[in-house]
Amino acid sequence: xxxxxxxxxxxxxxxxxxxxxxxxxxxxxxxxxxxxxxxxxxxxxxxxxxxxxxxxxxxxxxxxxxxxxxxxxxxxxxxxxxxxxxxxxxxxxxxxxxxxxxxxxxxxxxxxxx
Amino acid sequence: xxxxxxxxxxxxxxxxxxxxxxxxxxxxxxxxxxxxxxxxxxxxxxxxxxxxxxxxxxxxxxxxxxxxxxxxxxxxxxxxxxxxxxxxxxxxxxxxxxxxxxxxxxxxx
Numbered sequence: 724x725x726x727x728x729x730x731x732x733x734x735x736x737x738x739x740x741x742x743x744x745x746x747x748x749x750x751x752x753x754x755x756x757x758x759x760x761x762x763x764x765x766x767x768x769x770x771x772x773x774x775x776x777x778x779x780x781x782x783x784x785x786x787x788x789x790x791x792x793x794x795x796x797x798x799x800x801x802x803x804x805x806x807x808x809x810x811x812x813x814x815x816x817x818x819x820x821x822x823x824x825x826x827x828x829x830x831x832x833x834x835x836x837x
Numbered sequence: 838x839x840x841x842x843x844x845x846x847x848x849x850x851x852x853x854x855x856x857x858x859x860x861x862x863x864x865x866x867x868x869x870x871x872x873x874x875x876x877x878x879x880x881x882x883x884x885x886x887x888x889x890x891x892x893x894x895x896x897x898x899x900x901x902x903x904x905x906x907x908x909x910x911x912x913x914x915x916x917x918x919x920x921x922x923x924x925x926x927x928x929x930x931x932x933x934x935x936x937x938x939x940x941x942x943x944x945x946x
Contacts, residue, residue, distance in 0.1 A: 767926065767937060768877075768926050782932075825894075
């Protein structure tokens with residue numbers, strides 16, 4: 724059974740940075756594309772970024788390009804999202820998800836506020 | 838970036854049938870967009886119901902089915918149950934980029 728657990732969320736001020744992590748404990752992590760998806764309070768789902776199995780391809784939604792970086796460490800079954808220059812509009816629950824069959828974690832809350 | 842459109846809200850009677858659609862601003866939705874459908878209930882993480890147009894997860898109730906309908910992807914709920922009341926999102930792939938629809942609030946009433 725796939726199990727994804729996100730961590731690293733919290734309260735930060737505008738302009739600050741945060742690094743999210745997602746650890747998989749249930750499947751062959753290195754064989755699938757992985758995504759980060761976010762959901763602002765009371766809003767819909769927004770795809771943020773994804774990364775190929777070997778990290779050679781990465782894609783981002785326009786609103787985070789140049790500020791967020793997705794990466795992975797297959798040896799640690801881990802996915803990361805480095806978020807820099809955070810803005811109030813980045814406030815959301817951030818989910819990691821597999822791009823094969825769509826397994827999701829429970830999410831971690833990021834709040835950007837002064 | 839492409840825009841993916843869904844009905845904002847739909848109502849279905851218990852035991853009834855409802856079809857949700859997922860359209861693309863770029864034109865016809867095909868299997869090459871690898872349509873996904875997710876269900877989300879308040880306070881919960883999303884759950885994948887359908888992937889690759891019509892493939893169900895082991896936990897997907899048989900009353901849900903995915904298809905291509907005209908120029909859109911579709912999720913059909915046949916025999917709606919009270920527990921199916923939720924928000925439903927579709928996701929389409931455009932090369933490496935993914936785009937969610939705005940979601941459809943389904944009320945079972």
